[in-house]
Amino acid sequence: MPNPPTIKEIAKRLNLATSTVSRALHNHPRIGLKTRMQVQALARELQYEPNQTAIFFQQKKTFTLGIVLPELSEAFFSAAISGIEDTANKSNYMVLLGQSHDDTAREQKIVEIMKNHRVDGLLVSLAKNTVQYAHFEMLRKYNIPVVFFDRIPDMKDIHYVASNMESGTVQAVSLLLQQGHRVIGMINGPEKLIASRQRTTGYQKAMQQQRLKYDATLNIHSDLTKEGTRQAMQQLLSHKRKITAVVAFNDYVSQDAVQYAAERGIQINKDICFVSYANLPLSSYMAYPPLASVEQYPYLQGQKATEILLDLLSGKLAPDAYQQVIIDSRLVIAPKK
Amino acid sequence: MPNPPTIKEIAKRLNLATSTVSRALHNHPRIGLKTRMQVQALARELQYEPNQTAIFFQQKKTFTLGIVLPELSEAFFSAAISGIEDTANKSNYMVLLGQSHDDTAREQKIVEIMKNHRVDGLLVSLAKNTVQYAHFEMLRKYNIPVVFFDRIPDMKDIHYVASNMESGTVQAVSLLLQQGHRVIGMINGPEKLIASRQRTTGYQKAMQQQRLKYDATLNIHSDLTKEGTRQAMQQLLSHKRKITAVVAFNDYVSQDAVQYAAERGIQINKDICFVSYANLPLSSYMAYPPLASVEQYPYLQGQKATEILLDLLSGKLAPDAYQQVIIDSRLVIAPKK
DNA sequence: AAAATTTGCGCAACCGTTTGTCCAGCTGTT
């Protein structure tokens, strides 16, 4: 047999109408028991499998979720996608993948292609410097729901799941203060990122709680590249006040900062303590694991975002019942060595 | 406009046949310049986008590649998929994802679903304990080409890309021998895995080259779980000959082994040196990075496998011209601390 | 100027499935 058996084939062999066969296979009550059995038997024998592309076309539904995210090789995203895929699969959805590589143009192209592929919905984590959202607005016209996660846009009326860095940051800074640190540097991300602002706010609140003054010059905004981090660290080290602790934007930044500091002869976790945000797995294996780390639950975020999207698709959730889920970040203190 | 514009819509407005519109949009030479321009102008105006699901159905082609792999959150695989996605995208293919979680049943189900989704081809890295390949054999009947990568099956007549652990292992063991180690333990993987056998062969060859005797009791096969690793390490530590170096199956195993050894009061990289295979990123940040690490080039493997699959699909490569690409692994020596 | 080609476009089938509607025959009611 060169080409797979179709419903027509079955109909012809049994001298039935294709509609009858179709209904028989779906256990439609209007089809008599005898014919139903016949059809199903022959279907099994021929190893009939419905042609999904035909069904997709006919039903205008593909049971496919599009995922757009910056970089798969970042541990955070691969954990998130793991959660997405697991959740989607439970509802028999498949997952179509696209990496923006933090390039807005690529992001736009991927969204366009996914739209044409008629994905039923989209899960998106923005490219670092995406500031225009026309390619997402457009999807409304096509009734393709979008749920953003982690890197969410500054738009009204969207669904999203994100972790609030503020709570974790408050906890992190509080921990440091409690341990006696008074001059705490922060290597923060680009100012326009919401996550950066949350870190700043968290820092401020923690200080405020202890009636301490927030010093903005200790909060350095970097571009998160290795070079940027090194410059930020340099600034912190040459600050007129002597810093004894650093809150780094994430583990990658933290490790780069640690490296830079170590090169300058600084004793890690002695002269300067580091607190970070967990992006790396197995931080327990690291040479200088941060004192503590703010966990962002990427798998959970992916899972939750997918659940929302599926509910949107099944109609369990109205399209304009905008879901905005905040997953509180939480400080996890590293076990004492 | 509730539903997107179709080719029929354009035809009606312009009083043309749908066939003419279709051809005009494809710049078919038999369509006059004037009508062609009209059609294209209106298409732009209406923001016409072809309905891909209709095209997929009609053309029996989806421009979609299925990827089946064990675990996205393993760094090796997320790097590989990154290479796959990048390469596929260059040829305007999309990528459909499925994780087997090292469960053969799930692997089978995913392959089944992907077949029904009519992916044009499949890229597969096997689940740890998959030993029956019926679900892949079946794909031949449907003319869905498969390219395996990294974890490849023991089948005849398949396409695959894999790294040869032998060369890297020879280099690794040779390095240890050269440094004076004589009793070298190996924590190997399940015996049926090709990659395990390659490591064994590599070990043997390196010994042979120095006219040394290979001691099979130093080569422990484990199941790669943390517990299995600890048991293996225990065996090695209680070996009658005192080992001074260990070659671990991969970085995860290596780290577990290191941990176990450290608990037993062993001085890492002093009493016992470790050499491993690179699965983890940023090994330079690890507390006890292996002395050296065998690099397997996951991104490259993904890329190469995808190229083969695409060539198969485009007909550049005959389906029975079985491609079996071996990417030599290479020992990378860690920079001295 | 007649014949041969080329140009430009329409007609209709087709891909595989679902689903609304119609119809024939049987059963049962009065």
Place this chain on the structure above:
DNA sequence: AACAGCTGGACAAACGGTTGCGCAAATTTT
């Protein structure tokens, strides 16, 4: 016996696009 109500299945349209073929008009060839 006539009529209504079921039952079980057939018919055909529709989803949106592609493509082989046919045919008239325009153009070129001899």
